Amino acid sequence: MAEQDFSKKEKEYHLDVPQTCEAFFLKGSNSYDWGMKNRLARIFNPRSGKTVMLAFDHGYFQGPTTGLERIDVTIRPLAPYADALMLTRGTLRSLIDPSVANPIVMRASGGPSILKELSDERIAVDMEDALRMNVSAVAVQVFIGGANETQTVHNMTRLVDMGMRYGMPVLGVTAVGKELTRDARYISLATRMLAELGASFVKTYFVPDFEQVTAACPVPIVIAGGKKLPEREALQMARDAIDQGASGVDMGRNIFQSDSPVAMIGAVRKVVHENCGVKEAYEYYLDTKK
């Protein structure tokens, strides 16, 4: 039974202060339930509205990628600098300390290796296991225009249905097959489809005329880093993407294959969260690398 309120202080109802009802900070996310918004607000910084995700899930189809041979040695030290970690459930359970503060974006599709048709993916994680591991989003690859387009769209829409049930955001990842042109027309098609089919946020590649891609996509877009570039070029790509409406990066090789991954992720943070220009961010990289 509740105890009686013996406080001598007068009750204060702040009658002159209307209760505020603010829109959620993230593009296209206002209609979600509390749990979904809370998870998204762990991935995207509510102050900048952006994120620097560290992607190291590459092993799920290509084995021990350069820089990821020993995730315990090379990636663990980077965790404090990342807003979110993107990884597989195997890596999460075997190599990541459960006391880690980062929100987790977990790869939830897979199947074929680099030796086979990559688009032949299936859902590879049960939503119940994602919840058990307290992840903040699940990620699924969708191969628009690929050999298994409908199957991979269906993988995503099934995860979206399950995610809606439990407040779990789905990151739709646009996969680009060798035969498809990486241009704004194709990337707009793919990102818009993923958003319309229910992805809470979308990961794709930066292309010229990217502002058309972000304008036509009603949910946040984060860019993949792609293959390793010289650091200054990678920072320029991040700068251009943010200037053209990206909500952050989900970068892997351009960070963990850098000569100084700690300096590089710090420089990327400067671009994404502090709105630094490329010159300043690159100088930060060089100074920190020393």
Ligand code: R5P
């Ligand atoms: C690749 O399939 C993985 O999903 C990566 O998470 C993604 O490509 C981002 O990594 P990177 O910046 O190395 O392209």
